[in-house]
Amino acid sequence: MKEYDYIVIGGGSGGIASANRAGMHGAKVLLIEGNKIGGTCVNVGCVPKKVMWQASSMLEMIERDAPSYGVQAEVGKFDFKELVARREKYIDFLHGAYYRGLDSNNVERIEGYATFVSDHVIAVNGEKYRAANILIATGGRPSQMKIPGGEFAIDSNGFFELTEQPKDIVVLGAGYIAAELSGVLQGMGTQVHWAFRHSRPLRTFDTMLADNLVDIYRENGMKLYDHHRAKEIKQTEDGRYTVHFENGNTLSGEYVLFAGGRIPNTDKLGLENTSVTLNEKGFVIVDKFQNTTSEGVYAVGDVIGKIDLTPVAIAAGRRLSERVFNGKSEEFLDYENVPTVIFTHPTMATIGLSEAAAIERHGKNQIKIYHSRFTPMYFALGEYRQKCDMKLVCLGEEEKIIGLHAIGVGVDEMLQGFAVAIKMGATKKDFDDTVAIHPTGSEEFVTMR
Numbered sequence: 001m002k003e004y005d006y007i008v009i010g011g012g013s014g015g016i017a018s019a020n021r022a023g024m025h026g027a028k029v030l031l032i033e034g035n036k037i038g039g040t041c042v043n044v045g046c047v048p049k050k051v052m053w054q055a056s057s058m059l060e061m062i063e064r065d066a067p068s069y070g071v072q073a074e075v076g077k078f079d080f081k082e083l084v085a086r087r088e089k090y091i092d093f094l095h096g097a098y099y100r101g102l103d104s105n106n107v108e109r110i111e112g113y114a115t116f117v118s119d120h121v122i123a124v125n126g127e128k129y130r131a132a133n134i135l136i137a138t139g140g141r142p143s144q145m146k147i148p149g150g151e152f153a154i155d156s157n158g159f160f161e162l163t164e165q166p167k168d169i170v171v172l173g174a175g176y177i178a179a180e181l182s183g184v185l186q187g188m189g190t191q192v193h194w195a196f197r198h199s200r201p202l203r204t205f206d207t208m209l210a211d212n213l214v215d216i217y218r219e220n221g222m223k224l225y226d227h228h229r230a231k232e233i234k235q236t237e238d239g240r241y242t243v244h245f246e247n248g249n250t251l252s253g254e255y256v257l258f259a260g261g262r263i264p265n266t267d268k269l270g271l272e273n274t275s276v277t278l279n280e281k282g283f284v285i286v287d288k289f290q291n292t293t294s295e296g297v298y299a300v301g302d303v304i305g306k307i308d309l310t311p312v313a314i315a316a317g318r319r320l321s322e323r324v325f326n327g328k329s330e331e332f333l334d335y336e337n338v339p340t341v342i343f344t345h346p347t348m349a350t351i352g353l354s355e356a357a358a359i360e361r362h363g364k365n366q367i368k369i370y371h372s373r374f375t376p377m378y379f380a381l382g383e384y385r386q387k388c389d390m391k392l393v394c395l396g397e398e399e400k401i402i403g404l405h406a407i408g409v410g411v412d413e414m415l416q417g418f419a420v421a422i423k424m425g426a427t428k429k430d431f432d433d434t435v436a437i438h439p440t441g442s443e444e445f446v447t448m449r
Contacts, residue, residue, distance in 0.1 A: 002127075002129050003129070003130045003131065004030045004130070004131040005022070005027040005028045005131060005132065005133060005325070006028070006030070006131055006135065006321075006324070007029075007030045007032065007114075007122060007129060007133070007134045008022075008030070008134075008137060009032050009122065009137060009138055010032070010033060010039065010301070010303075011039060011098075012033075012038065012039020012040060012041065012138075012301060012313065013038070013042075014137040014139075014314060014317040015033070015135065015137030016031070016039075016098060016101070016102065017314040017317040017318050018135055018300065018317030018321045019031045019102065020105045020107065021318045022324070023102075023105030023107045025321065025322075025325040026325070029107045030110065030129060030131070031109050031110070032112060032113075032114045033111065034111065034112050034113035034114075036095065038094060040139050042091060042094050042095070042098075045156075047090075049181075050343060051090065052184045053180065053345075055083050055188070056184045056188050056345065057345065059075060059189070060187045060345065063075060065378070065379070065384070067382070068381040068382025068384070069381060078165075078189070080164060081163050084162070084163050110124050110125070115268070115269055115273075116270040116271060116273045117270070117273060118273055118274065119134075119296070119297060122134065132296050133296050133297075133324055135300065135320070136266075136284055136297065136299040137300050137303065137313070137317065138266065138303050139302045139303055140262040140263055140264050140265055140302040142156050142261075142263075143261050144258070145172075145258045145260065147231055148232045148233070149232050149234055149235070150233060150258070152256060153172070153256040153257065154257055155258055155259070156257075158257075159181055159257060162255075165188060165190060166254045168253045168254055169185060169191075169192055169253045169255045169256070170241070170243050170251045170252070171192060171194045171256075171257045172230055172243070172258045173196065173261070174198065174200075174201040175261060176202065177259040178194065178201065178259035178260075179201055179213065179344050180342060180343050180344055181257060181259060182217070182222060184345075186217065186220060186222045191221070192222045193225065193253060194225070195225040195243070195245070196225070196228065197227070197229045200214060201214070202342075205348070205350060206355055206391065206403070207354070207355070207356065208391055209342075209407050212387070231245060232244040240252055240253065241256045262308065264281070264282050264283045265303060266278060266282050266284060266303060267282065274294050274297065275293055275294040276292045276293055276294045277292070277293040283305030284303050285304075286304050289320070290304075290333075298320055301313035306335055309338065319333050337419070339415050339416065339419035341412040341415060346386065346388075346407060346408050347408075347409075347412040348407045349405070349406045349412055349414060350405045350406075350415075351405075351415065351418070352402045352403035352404060352422060353393055353403040354393070355367070355403065358393045358403055362395055362396075366395055366396050367393060369392070369393060370448040371389075371390065371392075371448070372389075372391075372444040372445075372447075373387055373390075374387065374388055375387055376408055377441075378409050386408070388411070388444075390406040390408070390411075390448070391406070392404055392445065393405075394427075394428050399427050400425060401421075401426050401428060401431070402422075404418055406445075409441065410442075414441065
């Protein structure tokens with residue numbers, strides 16, 4: 001049986017990052033991946049999503065915004081199929097970059113699916129391998145609709161398999177995946193019907209963000225339907241699909257996209273042969289050091305169900321390898337104040353507590369809110385004047401900033417620097433003492449009164 005210092009199960013963002021860092025420190029590392037290298041993010045997640053978002057944003061700029069600057073432009077042809085082909089070519093390039101990185105750190109690779117034989121022995125392609133340290137970084141996959149006709153709906157993976165642009169589509173779900181893909185398609189000219197079960201989407205985010213997004217999407221022609229819970233999907237004779245809702249309404253489209261969350265890839269790992277414990281939803285239980293309940297077995301990324309973001313998995317994986325293979329015994333990832341961007345149209349940026357969560361945790365008397373709503377200069381010359389909304393959530397007499405939220409053009413690129421400040425404990429006075437950069441949207445964060 002071949003032995004290693006470190007076996008990493010899963011070649012996604014977290015697994016690759018941890019494997020490379022361990023290899024840099026001289027560990028003998030084996031990486032196992034049964035699908036495409038790079039995992040969800042590179043293949044069916046943030047990378048292709050951002051490509052599609054950028055294409056959609058370009059179309060909006062040309063068709064909606066350029067005339068206000070005296071640019072009389074028009075889209076002669078938008079070739080969805082060519083966009084997809086170029087996107088996939090770029091992803092192939094990234095695959096090569098990942099392989100070169102792993103090779104440079106002497107990380108061995110096996111293509112196949114691993115199962116645990118015992119806590120420190122795994123089997124792949126009929127062979128067994130042992131390591132004192134094993135990382136579970138198998139990620140997650142889209143959940144499926146459990147209603148009659150649910151098999152007719154495509155998921156986010158299916159969205160990235162499309163080579164023809166839908167003329168119209170019904171999107172089901174209230175999370176960020178539904179919000180992003182709805183915006184991408186609407187911006188490309190697809191008529192989107194977005195339905196969700198409660199009064200608003202993105203309910204775990206600050207209400208300011210969701211309320212603004214709903215208004216903007218409706219202004220831009222998207223059809224949104226609240227309090228719509230799907231009960232059945234039927235295919236019609238012309239090959240279209242009709243969604244029947246519990247409230248009696250129906251919606252039809254060329255496709256139905258279900259974006260109802262993700263589930264962990266733990267069911268086929270043979271974890272019943274180990275002492276690794278899962279929670280009731282199938283996620284691996286870990287402590288702050290990414291330790292599972294089996295000594296020497298760790299887990300990072302979407303498989304632990306904390307924060308399903310690529311940079312989080314990368315950061316956790318690297319810190320884990322620093323701790324295990326570089327003697328940094330107290331190294332771990334702090335999951336508080338993680339900056340997040342949602343690539344809607346326009347983008348959203350958020351870090352820390354929402355206003356409601358801050359009041360619930362600290363009490364209304366301890367919280368002070370600062371807010372700014374304005375028209376970005378980008379829209380100053382035209383009839384279409386999309387607003388930008390920004391909010392600071394501050395705590396106590398010191399007014400420590402414990403939440404920052406924004407929706408508007410360019411807020412995605414603003415957030416990183418403000419996130420550093422908030423992670424360091426910045427107060428409202430620290431923001432006030434910083435000279436504004438004019439004219440920009442980001443200056444609003446340091447001039448709020």
